[in-house]
Amino acid sequence: MKANAIQVEDVGLNLDELREAIQEEYEAVAAEPQRGFHFHTGRPLARLLDYKAEWLAGIPEAAVESFAGTGNPFSLGEIKPGERVVDIGCGAGIDSLIAARMVGSEGQVIGVDMTPAMLNKARRAANEAGLESVIFRQGYGEELPVADEWADVVISNGVLNLMPDKDAGLKEMARVLKPNGRLQIGDILVQKEVPQSAKQKIDLWTG
Amino acid sequence: MAVIMAGFVDFEITWRKDVFSGAPQSGSAADFGTLGINFRARKPRTEAEWHAALKALNCEIPLAASEVK
Numbered sequence: 069m070k071a072n073a074i075q076v077e078d079v080g081l082n083l084d085e086l087r088e089a090i091q092e093e094y095e096a097v098a099a100e101p102q103r104g105f106h107f108h109t110g111r112p113l114a115r116l117l118d119y120k121a122e123w124l125a126g127i128p129e130a131a132v133e134s135f136a137g138t139g140n141p142f143s144l145g146e147i148k149p150g151e152r153v154v155d156i157g158c159g160a161g162i163d164s165l166i167a168a169r170m171v172g173s174e175g176q177v178i179g180v181d182m183t184p185a186m187l188n189k190a191r192r193a194a195n196e197a198g199l200e201s202v203i204f205r206q207g208y209g210e211e212l213p214v215a216d217e218w219a220d221v222v223i224s225n226g227v228l229n230l231m232p233d234k235d236a237g238l239k240e241m242a243r244v245l246k247p248n249g250r251l252q253i254g255d256i257l258v259q260k261e262v263p264q265s266a267k268q269k270i271d272l273w274t275g
Numbered sequence: 276m277a278v279i280m281a282g283f284v285d286f287e288i289t290w291r292k293d294v295f296s297g298a299p300q301s302g303s304a305a306d307f308g309t310l311g312i313n314f315r316a317r318k319p320r321t322e323a324e325w326h327a328a329l330k331a332l333n334c335e336i337p338l339a340a341s342e343v344k
Contacts, residue, residue, distance in 0.1 A: 104299030116294060117311070138294055138311035145315065226311075238281030245318040251283060252315050257291060259308030272303055 080268045083232055087208075090230055091183050094136070098160060098185035101133040107226075109136050114162070117254070118143060123166045131193035134160035134186065137225030139254020142166060150174040151220040154244055156209050156237075157181055157227025161190030161202075167223065168194070168202035177202040178214055210236040214244040221245075225254040276332060283316035284328040 093105075101109055108116060110133045114124060117140045124132060141163060147153060147170040155164040158179030168177045179202060181187050190204045207213040209224075209231045222241045231237040241251055266272055278286045294311030295304035303309075319325040 106298050106300040106302030106304070107295060108298050113294075116292075139290065139313040141313070144289060144313055235277060235281060238278060238283075242282030242318055247318055247320045249318045250315065251278075251317065252313075254311065254313050257288070257310045257312045259310065260306070262307055266303070266307075 081232075086232055087182065094159065094183045095185045097134050097136050098183065098189050105136070107136055107138075109134065111135075113137065123169075124162075126169075126197060127162060127165050128193040128196040130189050130196070131161045131165055134189060135162045137163070137254050138229075138256050139225055141223035141225055141252040141254050142170075144252035145221075145250055147171060147221055147223075148175075152218060153177045153221045153223060154212065154214055154219045155179040156212065156222065156224040156241065157230070158190055158204065159183075159186045161186075161193050161204065163223055163225055164190060164202050164204070165193060165197055165199055167221075168199040171201060173201055175201055178218075179204040180207045180209070180212055180214070182206065182208050210240060212240045212244055216243055217246045217249075219244050219246065219249055221250045221252060223252050226256070228253060228255045278314070278316050279328050279332055282318065282325060284319045284324055286314065286316040288312050288314045 096103060097105065097109060113135055114132065117137060119140060123142065136159060147167055149172040151171050152175060153167045153171060155167060155177060158164045158181045161179055164177050164179035171177060179190055181204070184206065187204050187206055194202050205213045209227060210233050222245055228234055228237055245251070290313040291310045295302060295309060319328065
């Protein structure tokens, strides 16, 4: 965690305040998904990101409506029955539930998120869908509550860019993957250099 | 490069798209040319495989023919 503090302090931000601001933003996405944010959400976003209708069929609306991803991890490779998947920054659980259906009863999915309101929605959605192969744990991307070399696949969607220490987040992804395990990530690419003054604005980190 | 440095090989961005235009609230995504992307990578089978990927990162970029005097 010291590396996090150094990176965030480098741009004049406090790590705890930054995480609190990100949590507040995503608590709002959990509680009021229709409110309107500076990113798309829900089913329209899933269509924009080319999610197949068959993946979304049977996924409870509570998980779909708070979806706030930026890409499509499932377009990057097949997730097979019996595999173990970690979903980092799972939010209300849409990708974890889709993955749970792909891995079936012989596989396992662990969804990790730092926002309790999102985890509550995700757990309720998993119960509603009757999916027992998925569990949800509270934690940070830089300190995953997952054993070494547990996963066949790590997925994440629109979350790496929110992590204060992206290098630590990537190293955690490598730690929890088995050798030859796959990383399938949706995130963002910033094509223009972000000035230091913009990096100091918490609202630019939270979206 | 950060992905390889973190312990991966075979990094590849497969898709990019403007996923922020038309969002309900205006944001700064367009100011920075922000796109949604999909990328994949693989954890190497062995340390040697990773070291080979790291070594490839450090290779020199050959000069273009037009730059050779």
